[in-house]
Amino acid sequence: MQIEYMDHSSIDKKKWDEAILSADNGLLYACSWYLDCIAPKWDALIANDYEYLFPITVKHKYKLPYLVQPFLAQQLGLFSSNRITESILHKFINKLPSYSYEINLNYANTTQEGIQMTNxxxxxxxxxxxxxxxxxxxxxxxxxxxxxxxxxxxxxxxxxxxxxxxxxxxxxxxxxxxxxxxxxxxxxxxxxxxxxxxxxxxxxxxxxxxxxxxxxxxxxxxxxxxxxxxxxxxxxxxxxxxxxxxxxxxxxxxxxxxxxxxxxxxxxxxxxxxxxxxxxxxxxxxxxxxxx
The missing domain is CATH 3.40.630.30 (Gcn5-related N-acetyltransferase (GNAT))
Incomplete structure (x- = not known):
């Protein structure tokens, strides 16, 4: 699996939204228009021609990039119409463009790492x-x-x-x-x-x-x-x-x-x-x- 980092201007939002809508775990927060509201200039990790999608909300402080879960999005993480294994999930996590992050995965992202939250x-x-x-x-x-x-x-x-x-x-x-x-x-x-x-x-x-x-x-x-x-x-x-x-x-x-x-x-x-x-x-x- 080849995972590609795509900046905001390179993302095909029509293909993105079609993929989120067809994803088994597709959530409102991951729609392009929703992300445009809460995290302008969001980027993404994408694999297999939009089969796997991981929105990236990057901020900078002291010229250092860091990832923070945006306000009004309870869950993001990895989305797909295919089965998301823990191994696939961690391939995306390892590709995150920052060593510093606080991110909320979604309910279908299975891992024993991190803190479990109630929904x-x-x-x-x-x-x-x-x-x-x-x-x-x-x-x-x-x-x-x-x-x-x-x-x-x-x-x-x-x-x-x-x-x-x-x-x-x-x-x-x-x-x-x-x-x-x-x-x-x-x-x-x-x-x-x-x-x-x-x-x-x-x-x-x-x-x-x-x-x-x-x-x-x-x-x-x-x-x-x-x-x-x-x-x-x-x-x-x-x-x-x-x-x-x-x-x-x-x-x-x-x-x-x-x-x-x-x-x-x-x-x-x-x-x-x-x-x-x-x-x-x-x-x-x-x-x-x-x-x-």
Missing amino acids: LVLALDKPYEQLQSAYSKNTLRNIIKAGSKGYRFSDLSFDAFIKCYQTIDHRDKKVNQLLISKVIKAGFDRGYIHCCGLISPYDSVDAVLAFGNFNGRISYLFPASSEQGKQNSAMFMLVDELLKLYATKAGWFDFEGSMIEGIARFYRGFGAIEQPYRVLKQLRPSFLIGKI
Whole structure:
């Protein structure tokens, strides 16, 4: 196998996106347009005419190259429609253009190296009623609570979502909110990111979510609840509505985490199971600390 390092200008993005879409482990984060948003000028390791793809997000400090997992991409690593063995994976890792890196592999990249991270997913291969039977009592109770408030589930336009999201969620700095908006708009325009919300009888939007729909995987990307929505457990109902919508029509619901126990408990309440991924770190100088 000949692995070629290709700089950004040399990458055929049409072939890249076709390969990511057909890859068994293809993820939204690895699409060229997504990478263009979060890591402009990204490069790649490519083998066998786009059969194997490994996006490279390089930064420089003191003229030294180093690799850092970009913001808003939980998993990258090696993608292919062929079987990815540990041996093939390490051939790519050995070709990384820096001795210093902190990178998140994806769930299909098998290795015993690095740190295992938790990601929770739910298989959508069963009818909704069967999915619901695996909900925890607490989850069912909160869905009933939210349902009693008269909410209606609705698609949202990009503009309506961003207005609600930025009003509700003040955790992210302005620069991050601009990047989040850029990613959502790029995905929305291509039909890979969708926006929805719960609207109260008083026309307030109390919970919103921008979610990905790519390669049979529904990704829980950008959720937010108002204070009223939190009190009414609105996000429980919003996730439940999506599971009704995509049961038997998609492969997985990807909750995107979490290592935080309270959040993980919320996800597990819907019957989610672990699908871990690995984080690799090497020669970590002080300026990389906290960048992952």
